[in-house]
Amino acid sequence: MQSVLTPKPPRSSKSGRTARAQGPATGTPKAAGSARRREIWAAYGFISPWIVGFVVFTAGPMLASLVLSFTDYDAIGSTHNVGFANYQQLFEDPQVAKSLMNTLIFAVLRVPLAMAFALVLAMLLLKVGRTAGLFRTVFYLPVMTPPVAVGILFLLLFNGNVGLINHVLGFFGIEGPSWTTDSFWVKPGLVLTSLWSVGSTVVIYFAALRSVPKDLYEAAELDGAGRWTSFRHVTLPQISGTLFFTLIVNTIASLQTFTEAYTAFFGTATTQSYSSDAALFYVVYLFQQAFQYMHMGYASALAWLLFLVILVITIIQAKVSKRFVYYEGDQR
Structure with missing residues (x-):
């Protein structure tokens, strides 16, 4: 035991x-x-x-x-090293400055207008309830339209004589301008046409708006804030990160615009020089140098100049955004 x-x-x-x-x-x-x-x-x-x-x-x-970009490559003859001659020519070619200015003006007009228009459509989607999915699809479908078709659509809608836009303006007693021949109205017409394809931005904004906490709106309402005050001090700060993202993306896309302008003004036999000069965007001129004149080396230098321009603009936007963009967990 x-x-x-x-x-x-x-x-x-x-x-x-x-x-x-x-x-x-x-x-x-x-x-x-x-x-x-x-x-x-x-x-x-x-x-x-x-x-x-x-x-x-x-x-x-x-x-x-x-x-x-440091050669005279033309895809046909022999290639020789030319050093910085192509880059020196960039500063001597007047078409470079003209096409770059046209592109910058187009981007300045298009980016804020496209973002504002997409934001309005996204906020309307919040009001339609269960049918938001249907309208979201309808808004996104034009994005799938080939850009060449959008260029042809521009000629049909904005024709100064028989275009639908001027007919609608005439119904209200407004004389429409010569969108396709007046150099002043060429870029605004292309900007309005580009709004056809803001559906992707609408979808992004719609997702961002749905993620805004409802209790923030309730707190603002209890404090006596109206719709505009709530939009300014609640909605915009909460979606500022999304706005910044679409600002970068739309800016880069606008600086690289090509197909619509080329189809409308450079891809037809009836192109008129005084109107096509206003639509001579940077990538259009790059395409001409590369595939019409076979100046591949010079076109490569043009491409790298555009890359540097986009890089500088993006860096500036990123620096400025630190004062306006709010992220969750930000302690500022």
């Missing part, structure tokens, strides 16, 4: 204590490191299609164009 009640002495196995002490220090980290490496290689495997596509279709062509 005493042997049963007497507690058994603990086993003092040095090998057991050593195994338990060394297990976590040697075996587990090695297994964890192996699993970690497998996860890393699996991640690289999943993103490898994007990496290959980026190297082959983006980084590779960019580096090639940088090399070609």
